Amino acid sequence: MRGQKIQLTETGLLLSCVRAFFDAQSDEALRASISEGVNWPLLLDMADKHGLIPILYLTVSRCASDLIPEAVLKGLEQSLHENTRRCLHLTGRLLKLLDLFETHSIEALALKGPALADSAYGSLALRQFSDLDILIHARDLLKVKEILASERYVPQAELTEAQYVALQRYNCEILFSSADGNIFLDMHWGLLPPQFNFTVTADELWHERRRTASDNASLPVLSPEDTILFLCAHGAKHLWRRLEWVCSIGGFIRNLQAQIDWQSLFKKARDASAERRLLLGLLLVEKFLGIKLPDEVQTEWAAKGSVAVAVDEVLAEFLTGQTGEPSQKEIFIFNLKVMDGAKDALLCLWRSIFVPTLPDLLVIRLPATLLPLYYVARACRLAGKYFCKAAALFSHRSTEAELEASIPS
Numbered sequence: 001m002r003g004q005k006i007q008l009t010e011t012g013l014l015l016s017c018v019r020a021f022f023d024a025q026s027d028e029a030l031r032a033s034i035s036e037g038v039n040w041p042l043l044l045d046m047a048d049k050h051g052l053i054p055i056l057y058l059t060v061s062r063c064a065s066d067l068i069p070e071a072v073l074k075g076l077e078q079s080l081h082e083n084t085r086r087c088l089h090l091t092g093r094l095l096k097l098l099d100l101f102e103t104h105s106i107e108a109l110a111l112k113g114p115a116l117a118d119s120a121y122g123s124l125a126l127r128q129f130s131d132l133d134i135l136i137h138a139r140d141l142l143k144v145k146e147i148l149a150s151e152r153y154v155p156q157a158e159l160t161e162a163q164y165v166a167l168q169r170y171n172c173e174i175l176f177s178s179a180d181g182n183i184f185l186d187m188h189w190g191l192l193p194p195q196f197n198f199t200v201t202a203d204e205l206w207h208e209r210r211r212t213a214s215d216n217a218s219l220p221v222l223s224p225e226d227t228i229l230f231l232c233a234h235g236a237k238h239l240w241r242r243l244e245w246v247c248s249i250g251g252f253i254r255n256l257q258a259q260i261d262w263q264s265l266f267k268k269a270r271d272a273s274a275e276r277r278l279l280l281g282l283l284l285v286e287k288f289l290g291i292k293l294p295d296e297v298q299t300e301w302a303a304k305g306s307v308a309v310a311v312d313e314v315l316a317e318f319l320t321g322q323t324g325e326p327s328q329k330e331i332f333i334f335n336l337k338v339m340d341g342a343k344d345a346l347l348c349l350w351r352s353i354f355v356p357t358l359p360d361l362l363v364i365r366l367p368a369t370l371l372p373l374y375y376v377a378r379a380c381r382l383a384g385k386y387f388c389k390a391a392a393l394f395s396h397r398s399t400e401a402e403l404e405a406s407i408p409s
Helices: 001-020 024-034 040-048 053-063 072-105 114-120 138-148 161-170 202-207 224-237 243-257 264-271 275-289 297-302 309-317 328-337 342-354 358-363 375-407
Strands: 108-111 131-136 152-157 171-178 185-189
Touching: 001 024, 001 040, 001 243, 001 275, 001 309, 024 053, 040 053, 040 072, 053 072, 053 185, 072 108, 072 114, 072 131, 072 138, 108 114, 114 131, 114 185, 114 224, 114 243, 131 138, 138 152, 138 161, 138 185, 152 243, 161 358, 224 264, 224 328, 243 275, 264 275, 264 297, 275 297, 275 309, 309 328, 328 342, 342 375, 358 375
Parallel strands: 131 185
Antiparallel strands: 108 131, 152 171, 171 185
């Protein structure tokens, strides 16, 4: 019981730090919470898992440095410097790759990473990110693979040309890593896998693209509306297990509010079958961060009251310290709940069962003319996987029953 109380205390304190970061009027409440005593190792571990070490340091050093143990403050400062160096290194790699793609007449947009750090926080140093995400046209995937190979980036799996065609058709991304294993690069030609039923067309994304305007390097990015919609859908995909995802959206909205066309955003969400996921993300911003959102958002919430149930679920998981990567089962169930309607949920269910994923493509190599057979390969792979699980469970129970029967009465 005591352990649970400590965890709730530190979780609440982390949330207070985030609120104080966005609103200095919350400083006194934060100081009062720290004065009551803090389990610093637990708080630091939580902040790291939520991607909030930079925000934690900036906030406590500004309003409560006299209450923080010197070793903790120095450790946070060191972590901030290390994050800054890594972010600058990753940004340099990103700029080099974008220039390289442009040289080869390949259009590319920066997703999340440095572009989001700059837009949401005005500083690369304030967002923890460990990889790079780039959006390209699906037609350029094979060409991009060759360019990356020349830069000594290795794909996560060796695929034939036909398997790459299948990957383009059935998925939305593939991971590359640098030769030294220090840089991970996610190449996207879509924003979410098909099973998440996020029906944003690529043409819309490219037609409305922008460039970041800052003192840092200018990067090609999604429009503000597409960025918010994508971030909300991405957060839902991962059950909002990182509080930093909420902070990024909150900071992005706060800094770019004058540029956001809310009516256009909600129309895009409806067209993409992602209105409930958008509302969930926005409601988390208001509930967690205390950021007041426009009247248009309040009106949409009133019409979709059921979203509040999902918000309570996310909040409950946060308060109990859930930060790890969710299981496939958890992802599946949660995303079924946040689909816009029964039709979307059924489509999500069907695609989750039948649409091939990378592991399915690796089971067998098929020529381009037989790609639809990957649906069969997936069905067979899943059937085998769950049959083995059921058999193992049955065997385990049988063994337990035999042992119990062998115990003398």
